[in-house]
Each structure stands twice: as C-alpha cells, then as structure tokens.
Amino acid sequence: MKLALYLPNFRDQVTVKELEDLTALAESLDFDSVWTLDRIVVPEASDQAKLQHPFGMMEQFPKALPVSARGQWLHGMPLIPWLAAKTSRLRIGMSIIDTPYRAPGVLAGELATVDHLSNGRLNVGLGSGWMPEEFAAASAAHIFPKRHQHVRETIEVLQGIWTNELFEYHGEFADFESCGFGAKPLQKPCPPIYFSGLKDPKRSARRIAKYGLAGWIGIQDTPQEIVRWRSEIQRELDALGSGRSLDDGFDMCSMIWFTITDEPTDQTPNGKLSNLLVGTAAQITDNLKRFKDAGMNMPLLWPPFSGVPVSKTLDDMKRLVEEIMPKVNAS
Numbered sequence: 001m002k003l004a005l006y007l008p009n010f011r012d013q014v015t016v017k018e019l020e021d022l023t024a025l026a027e028s029l030d031f032d033s034v035w036t037l038d039r040i041v042v043p044e045a046s047d048q049a050k051l052q053h054p055f056g057m058m059e060q061f062p063k064a065l066p067v068s069a070r071g072q073w074l075h076g077m078p079l080i081p082w083l084a085a086k087t088s089r090l091r092i093g094m095s096i097i098d099t100p101y102r103a104p105g106v107l108a109g110e111l112a113t114v115d116h117l118s119n120g121r122l123n124v125g126l127g128s129g130w131m132p133e134e135f136a137a138a139s140a141a142h143i144f145p146k147r148h149q150h151v152r153e154t155i156e157v158l159q160g161i162w163t164n165e166l167f168e169y170h171g172e173f174a175d176f177e178s179c180g181f182g183a184k185p186l187q188k189p190c191p192p193i194y195f196s197g198l199k200d201p202k203r204s205a206r207r208i209a210k211y212g213l214a215g216w217i218g219i220q221d222t223p224q225e226i227v228r229w230r231s232e233i234q235r236e237l238d239a240l241g242s243g244r245s246l247d248d249g250f251d252m253c254s255m256i257w258f259t260i261t262d263e264p265t266d267q268t269p270n271g272k273l274s275n276l277l278v279g280t281a282a283q284i285t286d287n288l289k290r291f292k293d294a295g296m297n298m299p300l301l302w303p304p305f306s307g308v309p310v311s312k313t314l315d316d317m318k319r320l321v322e323e324i325m326p327k328v329n330a331s
Contacts, residue, residue: 001292001328002032003320006095006255006302008310009079010037012071018310019079022303023086025314029321033091033123034083035300036076038098043133044069056219057130060271066305084118093123095217095255095300096196100129100150101138104157104174109181111191112162120186124158125217126151127196143173148203155193155211162190194251201229205236209244215251215298220272223287223294226252230295251298254291258301259308260284260316277301281324288328 005026007019026034045051046065055061067073076094083092097107115122128147129135135144143150153171160167161181168178185191192214195207204216216229230246237244246252258277265279267287277284277299291299301320303313 001288001296001325002251002298003029003325004033004035004253004298004300005031005317006035006037006300007079008037008303008305008313009074009076010039010067011073011305012068014072014074016074019074020086021314022310022317023083023090025317027087027090029317031090032298033093034087035093035095035123035125036079036083038076038094038096038101039065039067039073040075040098040101040134041137042067042069042071042073043131043137045133052132053130058219058272060273080122081114081117084114084121087118087121089121091121091123092118093125093194096125096127096194098129098134099126099154100135100140100143100147102154104154105161105169105176105179105181107154108158108161111158112181112183112185115185115187115191116183122185122187122191123194123214124191125194125196126154127217146172149173151195152207155207155213158193159190159211192251194253201232202236204229205233208233208250209237209240209242212244214249215253217300218254220256220274220276221254221296222269222274222276223290223296226254226291226294226296246295252296253298253300254296255300255302257304258284258299258316258320259304259312260319278304281319284320285324285327288324289331292328292331 023034042065047069049062049064051063054063080092080094128151132144135141150173153173157169157174162185166178166180194215194217195204195213196217234246256277260281261279265275267275276287
C-alpha cells in the first residue's frame, strides 16, 4: 500500500510554512505522492448553508463548505510547480483539477511544463466539479450542464497534445487547427491521469477503459464501496474487451480524513461521515487492513479542515509510518 498526503491548503487559516513542513516530512517518510485541493471560491451563501447543492452533491453533507467565505486558504494549482521545486522524489498533483475552469489546450501546455519542472513526477487528477456558484465565479456557468462532456474533451486534448508533435481538435469546448504546444512531458507516453467520479461508477469505468487512465480517486469510501467500485470498473473493462486488469498497475484511491486519537472513536458505519481513518492507532490499523483487502492501494490522507493543528498531523504521519504501516503491510 502506497501513502499519499492530501495537503490542507483549503482551511480558514493555513501558511506556506505549514504546507512546506508537511511536504518535507512526507518526502522524508517515503510517501508516494502529495496532492493539493482545487477550490476557486467559497460563496458567502455557504456560510448560511444555502448552496444550491450539498458538498460534492452528496446528500449526507450540508449545503455548505467547511471553510468560511472569509477564510484565508491557498489555491491548489499554483502550489503544484512550487511542490516540484520543494521536492525531489515525491510525485505531485491536484485532486482534482476541475476541468471546466481551465481551457483544455492551455492546461495541457502548462502541465507539460510542470512535468519538466518536477523531472517527470506529475500526476494529473481530473474531474467535473459540482458547485454552480463556483462555475459562475470561474466564468464557466454555461458549462455546468455539460461538465462531464468537458472532462471527456479535456482528456482527449491532453493526451493528443502530449503525444503528437502537432495536434488539432474540433469539439464543443476545444476547437482549434493544427498547433504545436511546446515541450512534451518527460513521462512517456504522458503523465498518468487519475479520474474522480463520486456519483457514477459506470462513467468512471468507461473513461478508464477508453483512455487508459492510471487511477480512480473517491472520497471517504468504505472498504465495501471500494470493492463495488473495483467490480464495476473491471466489469466494464471486460465487457469492452480491453484486456486490462485493475490488479496490474492501477491505483485505487480515496481521500479520507486522517487523525490518530487517544480514545477510540465510534466506528459505526455512517456513509461518507464514517470515522474510517479517524481513531486510535489500533482502529486505523484494522481499517487500513480492510482497505488493503478491498483493493485500495493508495489512501489520500486528508488532515481535517479544522481542530487539528499541523503539528499534530506531523506527529500522526510519523506514527503512521513507524507504528501502523508495518502491521498493515505484514497482513
């Protein structure tokens, strides 16, 4: 099982030094990767729990974000080249890039440059976004009803630009004649693309099968849900005759809140609100073993939005590697 750190750049208060300390420790502990969070705005309506949809369009969550509209959080995209300069071994990425906020051709060229800055360590996480208010703030309100199509076109443009000397594309959201976009990524044939699909496993499966994606990223998934997602995706792959197996080089991931507590936490299943990796060292060990058995090979460890200082997360990361993972890997 590989370990990934989901940086807490989306908090009411966070400093560059805190993100730097977390990243440096992740590298020293031989984590696989570090990821930032994509957020463009926090609408003021969120403070009154009056967003159009609950967080992630998941009904268990409130119609509010866990960060105030006046919060001093840091944007995820500019942090990626910064992470390239601050690290030498960690893979880097953003979970996930909401494609409707970026022009596909521009995104392709910029990510190729970041792959050079990182010496070929870029992961690319893609998704559609879910918040109409954020689409409006990004001048992309017209894309919201067709956001999944925008993701599809973006994947095709990224892969086309990255693997061809010249490339042209004629779609609804990207329409251009033959062009060169500068340096190709160092990674061949291209940086690995991860897809986030929180609502529709069949759509995820079709994308992974068609475009040869490298991994799938969920949020707060239980071991049972990981089993379901894997079976859906593998079934679609088999139906398409792709010959690809999820047991061969595919990363099954989920963003999961992570804190080691002194006292046991309630582990009663409660959907996306379950304490999956919030609990004592023993509880977290048991749950990571269940995730491993379910086929999740890379948890994205997500420090809570509030209430847990970075100093505590640094200590928890050390305990995870030194005390917990040897037991998980031995199982």
